[in-house]
Amino acid sequence: MKRLIINNIKIMIIIGMFVVLLMNKSNAASENKTQTINLCGVDVTVEYLVVTNSDKSYITSLVCKEPEKLNGELVIPKTIDGLNVIRLGYASFKNATGITSVVIPATLDDGGTESFKGCTNLKEIKFDSDVRKVPSFILEYCEGIEEVTIPDHVTELGSFCFARCPNLKKITLSKNLAVIGGSNFEECTALTSIIIPKSLGNTDGYVGHDNFKGCTNLKDISFEKGITRIPEFLFYGANSIEEIEIPDTVVEIDSYAFDGCKFLKEIILPEAIEKIGIEVFDDCTSLEKITIYDNVKSMGWVDDIKNLDTWRESGLENMFSNHNSNLTMYCYKDSFADEYAKMLGLKIVYMEKDHPTQTGVENVQHYTRNDTYYNIDANVSNNTLNNNIRNNVIKNNIIKNTAVDNTISNSILPYTGQSLLILILSIVFLAVAGILYKNISEYKDL
Secondary structure (H helix, E strand, C coil): CCCHHHHHHHHHHHHHHHHHHHHHHHEEEEEEEEEEEECCCEEEEEEEEEEEEEEEEEEEEEEEEEEHHCCCCCCCCEECCCCCCEEECCCCCCCCCCCEEECCCCCCCCCCCCCCCCCCCCCCCECCEEEEEECCCCCCCCCCCEEECCCCCEEECCCCCCCCCCCCCCCEECCCCCCCCCCCCCCCCCCCCEEEEEHHHHCCCCEEECCCCCCCCCCCECCCCCCCCEECCCCCCCCCCEEEECCCCCCEEECCCCCCCCCCCCEEEECCCCCCCCCCCCCCCCCCCCCCCCCCCECEEEHHHHHHHHHHHCCCCCCCCCCCCCCCECCCCCHHHHHHHHHCCCEEECCCCCCCCCCCCCCCCCCCCCCCHHHHCCCCCCHHHHHHHHCCCCCCCCCCCCCCCCCCEEEEEEECCCCCHHHHHHHHHHHHHHHHHHHHHHHHHH
């Protein structure tokens, strides 16, 4: 028994030493530094963190300790002592009221939360010619900024880049923009219009959540000529939009594109539309009229009209969840949209082929949810029925969390400096220790 215990202890010590050695070898070394550098033509004190990982060093969490000295144009340094500056720290230039413009280097990946908050005279942001990505948080809470132009060499926006800039009135997006993180213009209450570049819809890019959430005066939305796809989440949560005109070149609307547009009242989809993704109009509680033509062959999860009975029986499919009780589908009789609307029990207005738009519509027929499909009393209101069905089934198309992770892609876990390997080894160590403890307990009982 004694020998067993000693052997088990030896094994645990060996494993523990192995983990410690690996930790010492793989840990990212970090060092806090304070230095005087020249910014805006004056010497100022800055603090930053030097991180060394896998024989590569860089500077993060850069903070200016004397922002009141800065005046005119601030050029964020690309390097300090030969090391790339990749991230600003929290409130790095906060209340630097003398700054009038800022130049962003290509090395910078993250602007740091509230970096330019209180910089009331900061009116212009510029980008080096080799910048491809606008750093996340770069002008969050910047009260002074009124207009931003993203140059065409930029292909990506991070997240929260211009969020909560209350005086931002105009934003011109890059014509080559392909990726937009989340909440970039959230609560920019002075923003009134936006032009979506066709690059955003004609590439396999990505759009995050809530980019126009809280933009209470954003009413004028247009698209660059030639766009073929409305990307997913584009206007997710944009609850100021009341109407929108989709170009006739668009053939697809991706999932959740207008999800949560609570004040959208009417929308006419162009005849070229072939596919409408899942939950595109979920929570559009003011939507009363939608026009869909007969080129559409896929709506929500349903991509084959033969499967409508299956979805009807499940009660799970609803591209218009939480819709207005007066929502009416304008479509052609026996079209995919017609059958889909019947499945959901929406009101329907049939258009004649001689009248491809709503103007001059004749032979109008209205439908409510039919007892043929659900064996219920026809007098039950759509609203009541929808709630009953929704409460008795499990909704299987839950929106996944696509918040952008702005941590550096170097396998270091946020805030710990530990590699993923260390985490795995630690778990293994604990598991082995548990097994050994169990063995010792069993032999003790004997």
